Amino acid sequence: MSVQKLNKIFKLAGITKEYVKPSSIQALKGIDLEVSEGEFVSIIGPSGSGKSTFLHLLGCLDKPSKGEIYIDGIKTSDLGDNELSIIRRDKIGFVFQAFNLAATLNVFQNVELPLLISEVGAGERRERVEILLKHVNLFDKKDHFPSQLSGGEKQRVAIARALANNPPVLLADEPTGNLDSKNSKDIMDLIRGLWLNQGLTVVLITHEPVVAAYGTRMIYLRDGKVEKEVKNKPRTASIDGIKEKKGG
């Protein structure tokens, strides 16, 4: 059996991020990290430790003050805004705590939006959206508007939308932060299923240990630095402990 070297989907070297407005703050203070294709990395840390800043940099939503980020071997500092938006479109799916769905579009149209932007033809769009909605078990609610969905359903739409262009990477910023315990578990089981079955690379932020435990690797951020890294046994079964999380 040949030993296969895993591709590095992310490589970060000496990343710092300084915000100057409204006050000068060093949100990230020198991060070196590699993420291999197919990993499920959880980023854990207290509020203000730099987690969202870190994920925004991974997703090319913002640029580091210093250091270099390689995505799939591409040196992102060499890229202009157009090229960065193409990387975002083709390689990265983003899921947020607050779902960020378009209120005036129904479920089908929300998931279709990234495909419209990518100029995918109508027939292929329909086919792709229907497959995605079946994956997240929402096909029967395709005509609902976001206001007519539960929080868990909204997040399932957001996950389907994030995966519309079939990106290799899913980045999630506190995806269960606005959900009760049952919906948190359902969303994490869904993400884990997509990771297992579709070979996604997942980087997920949380401050909840039971959510972080879905990852194969847990990275603890504190005060803009990596405090420690813990390897975790890859799981194929559900984390039942998540049931104990308080609703909210």
Ligand SMILES: Nc1ncnc2c1ncn2[C@@H]1O[C@H](COP(=O)(O)OP(=O)(O)O)[C@@H](O)[C@H]1O
């Ligand atoms: N756009 C921004 N402008 C200025 N300061 C910011 C901005 N985003 C985050 N910060 C600051 O950077 C630090 C890290 O924030 P953040 O990455 O959001 O942390 P976390 O997601 O871990 O709560 C905090 O002190 C926060 O106030």
Ligand SMILES: [Mg+2]
């Ligand atoms: Mg945050």
